[in-house]
Amino acid sequence: MQNQNKSQPLFTVQTTTWQASQTALKTIREQVFINEQLVPVELEWDEQDASAIHLLATGSESKPIGCARVLENGSIGRMAVLTGWRNLGIGKALLSTAINVCREHQYSTVTLSAQTHAIGFYEKAGFTICSKVYLDAGIPHRDMGLKLDS
Numbered sequence: 001m002q003n004q005n006k007s008q009p010l011f012t013v014q015t016t017t018w019q020a021s022q023t024a025l026k027t028i029r030e031q032v033f034i035n036e037q038l039v040p041v042e043l044e045w046d047e048q049d050a051s052a053i054h055l056l057a058t059g060s061e062s063k064p065i066g067c068a069r070v071l072e073n074g075s076i077g078r079m080a081v082l083t084g085w086r087n088l089g090i091g092k093a094l095l096s097t098a099i100n101v102c103r104e105h106q107y108s109t110v111t112l113s114a115q116t117h118a119i120g121f122y123e124k125a126g127f128t129i130c131s132k133v134y135l136d137a138g139i140p141h142r143d144m145g146l147k148l149d150s
Contacts, residue, residue, distance in 0.1 A: 010059065010060075010088060011057050011058060011059050011065060011066075011085070011088070011090055011093070012057070012058055013055055013056070013057045013066075013090075013093045013094055013097045014055070014056055014058075015053055015054070015055055015097070015101065016054045016055070016056050017053075017054060018049045018050050018052065018054060019050075021054060021056050021064075022049075024056055024058075024064035024067075025049075025054055025056065025064075025067050027064060028064055028065070028066060028067045028080050028081075028082060029044060029067065029078060029080055030044075031080075031082060031083075032080035032081070032082065032083075033078075033080060033137075036083070037137075037139060038138075039137040039138075039139070040137065043137045048069075048071055049069065051071075051072060052069040052070060052071050052072070053069065053070045053101055054067060054068070054069045054070075055067060055068045055069065055070070055094050055097050055098055055101075057081070057085075057090050057093065057094055059085065064082075065081065065082050065085040065090060066079075066080060066081035066082065066085060066090045066091065066094055067079075067080055067094070068080070068094045068095070068097075068098050070098050070101045070102060070105075073107075073111075074102045074105070074107030074108075074109060074110050074111060075110075075111045075112060075113075076095070076098045076099075076102070076110060076111070076112040077112060077113065079091065079094060079095065079098075079112075081094070091121065092121075092125075095121075095122070095125055096125070098110075099125070099146070099148075102148060103148055107148060108147065108148055109145055109146065109147055109148065110127075110145065110146045110148060111130075111143065111144070111145050111146075112127065112143070112144050112145075113136060113141045113142075113143055113144075114127070114141060114142055114143075114144050115139055115140065115141055116133060116140040116141065116142060119142060119144070122144050123144075125146070126146050127144040127145060127146045128144060128145060128146070129142050129143070129144055130142075130143045130144055130145045131143035
């Protein structure tokens with residue numbers, strides 16, 4: 001994806017709420033988790049969306065292209081980037097922003113449930129594996145954690 005105007009960033013990441021950005025967040029998660037990864041609809045949506053801090057990545061013309069959420073216990077989840085926008089640093093920016101949100105809330109540890117194919121991505125950010133492989137929505141996962149500096 002070439003950015004025609006070099007002075008403008010290819011994408012931006014902002015914090016938001018479910019109430020403010022539900023349509024954009026649902027669109028991304030439906031495409032990635034339900035359509036691509038075949039996660040059952042009833043497993044994708046939960047009551048934690050209402051109280052979570054959400055992150056929304058947008059491309060040109062404010063097009064939603066990626067998202068993540070941070071729960072009240074310092075757990076990062078629902079990280080997703082649309083197909084055409086992968087490998088451009090959006091996932092890394094979402095993760096970095098999520099970690100910063102956890103720092104701001106003074107969590108000592110950040111946790112997440114990583115799909116096994118993404119473990120290397122999280123390890124590059126300093127996360128370590130904390131569990132054996134288990135299935136979540138039929139997809140192999142492992143729990144990972146990151147200790148934050150006090």
